[in-house]
Amino acid sequence: MPDKPLKVGLAGLGTVGGALARLMAARRDDFVARTGRSPEIVAFSARSDGDRALPLEGAVFFADPVTMAEKADIDVFVELIGGAEGPAYAAVKAALARGVPVVTANKAMLAAHGLELAEMAERSGVSLAYEAAVGGGVPVIKTLREALAGNRILRVSGILNGTCNYILSRMETERLPFDVCLKEAQRLGYAEADPTFDVGGFDTAHKLSILASLAFGARIDAGAVTVEGIETITLADLAAADDLGFRIKLLGVAARTDHGVEQRVHPTMIAKSSALAQTMGVLNAVTIDGDAVGALTLIGPGAGGAATASAVAADLVDLARGAVAPAFGRPVGALVEAERASLQRHEGGYYVRLSVLDKPGSLAAIARRMADRAISMESIVQKRAGGDDAAYVSVALITHATTETAIREALALTLQDGVVRDKPQLIRIERA
Ligand SMILES: NC(=O)c1ccc[n+]([C@@H]2O[C@H](COP(=O)([O-])OP(=O)(O)OC[C@H]3O[C@@H](n4cnc5c(N)ncnc54)[C@H](OP(=O)(O)O)[C@@H]3O)[C@@H](O)[C@H]2O)c1
Known part of the structure; x- marks a missing residue:
């Protein structure tokens, strides 16, 4: 018998939250075997309390996630609502202030408030975990923060938005223009009704700012990211790239240069033979250059309920084991203010x-x-x-x-x- 349960408060029961509830029920025995604790969703919050056919028996409903963070008897607050501000941010602050660890998939909130939240977590001596916030199911956070801790990271470059990668892949393989492929992505649920956030490169920029902080031991500086989207890419560009031995991908690149740290998101031509170029469709991929390890690439599903819930579950396992790591790899006070490299000098x-x-x-x-x-x-x-x-x-x-x-x-x-x-x-x- 496990010693004690891990009492989870789950805020958000949408694509990721619903998948997490199902995954926790399906993998309960394994979770217990790994951690000695049995995961129980004891409280949940969503906009409505309607039946969602999710395994939430006995869990208490809170219409307001902030109240849940403040009042519920929980060991961890899982934030899967989304949005940089609003209820997600308020609830996460309330949980951390009370000394309740947080697991989140919310890159927008971390890009805007990551340092403040990491400081709150440190003061309370608890974790702020966010494996699912970048790369969905691809374990890039843990790779940078833990597996590559013996390296000086020189560069991180990646395909961090599945919507853009899907559109560019379809344009290239089917020779269809941007607008047609965007509509197709919307019909398939890969793109929002307002696609600006994805195709304009802003979602990639949020994720890149988090990776840059982890890679370079630097304070998150989302304002330093140069952002260009894929809206101007034409079939003529893709055909020219093909003739020249390249593919066009929307890349986020964070690199140390002689002039400081570059952070940029833009359509990029990369050699067809590279791992990033061969990453097609909705997949994500990240290549990390470390001075000791050299270059390694992680490729996998960057979105989707089950894949993203897999990353959230990994954070919950860490937490159940009692692991407390600084959110950005080192205490906030030890993060440096990286010098911004001007794009003009790129x-x-x-x-x-x-x-x-x-x-x-x-x-x-x-x-x-x-x-x-x-x-x-x-x-x-x-x-x-x-x-x-x-x-x-x-x-x-x-x-x-x-x-x-x-x-x-x-x-x-x-x-x-x-x-x-x-x-x-x-x-x-x-x-x-
Ligand atoms: N979807 C993915 O593939 C993916 C991948 C990586 C990261 N993420 C991140 O994961 C997070 C969740 O994304 P998602 O796709 O699961 O979102 P979603 O499907 O839109 O679900 C959002 C959930 O939050 C609830 N919610 C919204 N406002 C609320 C409020 N004021 N109070 C209480 N609950 C509220 C909604 O309630 P109702 O159900 O009642 O409307 C819904 O259950 C976001 O930060 C997103 O960026 C998502």
């Missing part, structure tokens, strides 16, 4: 697609502007007519490593020269 190769006036000297004019900024070109390909106007052709070029400032200045000058129309498409190339 160095790397670039893919540029231009709509170029089809007359002698146009390409030479572009090449001259590039040379003026010491940019050397690896390839330049005139593709096909640039839309409905026969006077223009589409030109795709790849540069060798240069700086963001240099490429942007060169492109601004080609626009001024009148040989190019429309805003150029610019996609960074990443070694991965």
